Every structure is written in structure tokens, then in C-alpha cells.
Amino acid sequence: MRDRWKTSLEDALYGKLTIEAIRPVFGQWIQREHGSLSFRLVQVMTGHGCFGHYLYRVARREPTPSCHECGATDDTAQHTLEECRRWDPQRRTLVAEIGGDLLLSSVAFAMGNYYRHTDFCG
Template identity: 40%
Template sequence: MCFHGPRNAPPPGSQITVGGVHIGVGSAMKYLGLVLDSRWTFEEHFRRLAPKLDRSGAALKRLLPNLGGPDAPCRRLYAGIVRSMALYGAPVWVPSLGKRPAAKLNACQRVMAIRMVRGYRTISREAASLLAGLPPWDLEATVLARMHDLRVEMQRRGETPLPRQVAAWRTEFRRDLRVAWRLRLSQPSAGHAVIEAVRPLFEEWLERGHGVLSFRMTQVLTGHGKFRRFLHRIKQERTPGSHHCVDRPEDTVEVCKYFVNGELCRR
């Protein structure tokens, strides 16, 4: 790997010889699963990682349909697998994590969050992640990096952290993560209706030990579903109104006389 200034590129045709083997000089190299670039931005790492996460998400999409399929714990397990792939080596790349790599990371998280809540693919990342109870992966990467730094610091002093110390660190850092997540939700870029509804009960929502989201419940919470206003927005209906009511989720559930026993308003 050739290290160079910000305005220079590796000399064309450069190579080194090791044991009689010629090795070309490039702008990036893979080492222990991480792609290192000459400027330590890790943009190349995430550029190569994103398609892998997308393929994993696409494969799991076939296993996690909106109707039927595995239950909520199984869906969370699958999401955890992709999360582990995404956050591999986090203590190394977190200090250099820029906006573009973070955006790629969170875009992949959106796919898994939508699979968890059985939602339409048009749901925003902020809304889907909140409903699924999945903190943004860039914030989780920061927690992993802080845990790693504390372990390294104790090892330098010749100490070994006790299990209760590790548990206390994890609890403290998870608390800080939720504070940062809630602060971020105060200025969402999308999914305003869902966030406005859930944010006042943020802790209760994340800590609840009962209830799961069904395909139809997610439609009601997000407004992305068999509602004419939404279908009109994606050009599937000519007009935004229902035959029977205004056809916003709240109108369908609270007002529409055709909403009976949990069945959505008939068209």
C-alpha cells in the first residue's frame, strides 16, 4: 500500500517485489477482514461491505415474509447476524467514520429493520428502526469501540476486568446510546408521524416485554399500506380519499364504520 499526500495518487505502474513475486501498488488492501485505504477513511471498506450486506438482506427477505414466516425473536436473530457483519472491526474504524460510510451502514440497517416489523419497503430508516427497537448501527459501533478501549486500558495496567465491571460498562454505554438516539430522533429526516407517536414513550417502547408487530399493525402505525392516501402518493390510486372515509390510518381505526374486528376499510 502506498501512502501519499491528499493531492497525489499512487505512481502508475508501481510495484514491489517480494520473494521474486511482483505485487502492484494500490490505493487499498484487505487485512484481517478490514479494507484499509491510504488515507484511513475506510470509505473503500464500506463500499465493498455494503453489497455484501445488501445480498444478505435480500436473502433473508425471502425467509422473512410480511405475512407468516418466522416470529419476532427469530427475526431479531437474523437481524443480529447482519449487524455482526456490519460492525466487524468497529473499534478500528469508528474514529474515522465519516458521513458517507455512516449513511451506507444505516441504509443496510433499514432493510433489516423493515423485515423485523413486517413493513412496506417505503418506510424510512428512522421509523423502521424505532419500531423494531434497533439503535442506529453507527451509535452501536461507538459503544463497541468504548468497550474495547476500556479493556485495552486495563490490560495495559496489567488488570483483567471483572464480569460485573463489564456489565456495568455495558449498562452505562447503552444508556448513553439511548440518550444519543433519542436526541437524534428529535430532528428526524423522515417518519415523523411514527416518531412523534413513539418518542414520548421511548423507554417504555424499547423495554416492553409483550406484544409484537403484525403486518397490519405496522401499516396502521406507519400509514404505509392499504390506505388510499398512501396508494395515491405512490401512484397506485387516482384520488387520496377512501370510498368511506378520509382514509388516514387514524381515521380508518377511530372513525370509519367499515373498520370492524381489526379488518381494514373495504374498498
């Protein structure tokens, strides 16, 4: 079943950024014993959620794709992860945990490996 699932992801029409981020660590993600995907994390991973880009272009709920927090022209999930000043404190915490590369593929890699090598519960 896992092999069929992995194969079906190769031919997906939508969600390619998320799939490409997770596919290299697919096995680690499936075997994780700890850690769940929160509502906010799913929004970042998919780009669907409270981002101006999504709300303007897909959901048609905003007049522009700009960021409400910092005024950037295109408020994407990646903008929130890497650039928006509003999220600097949270970004510093994330960078301290996984390193400075905040590409979606790097975040997915860190999530797939983090719980295997760390006693998350303290």
C-alpha cells in the same frame, strides 16, 4: 446507544407523526417484554400501507385518496383507526382495551404500558 437513537429521532426529516407518538413512551417501548409489531400495526403506526391517502399521494397506485370501504374523501391511517365503519367491530375491541382516545399517541402509550400491567398470555 439508546440515548443516541432517541436524540437522532428528534432531528428526523420523515416519520414525524410516528416519532411524536412514540417519543413520550420511548423507554417503555424499549423495555417491553411482550408484544411485537405486526405488519398491519406497522402500517397504522407509519401511515404507509393499504390506505388510499398513501397509495394515491406517495405510492401513486390509486387514482384518488378515497376510502374503498366507506367512500370517505381521504383514507388515512387515522381514518381507519377512528372513523371508517368497515372497522367498527375491531375498533370496539380496541376501545374496550385502551379506552376511547384513538389518537396515534394514545395508541402508542397504551401499547407501551399494556404489556407491563397485563397478563397478556392469559
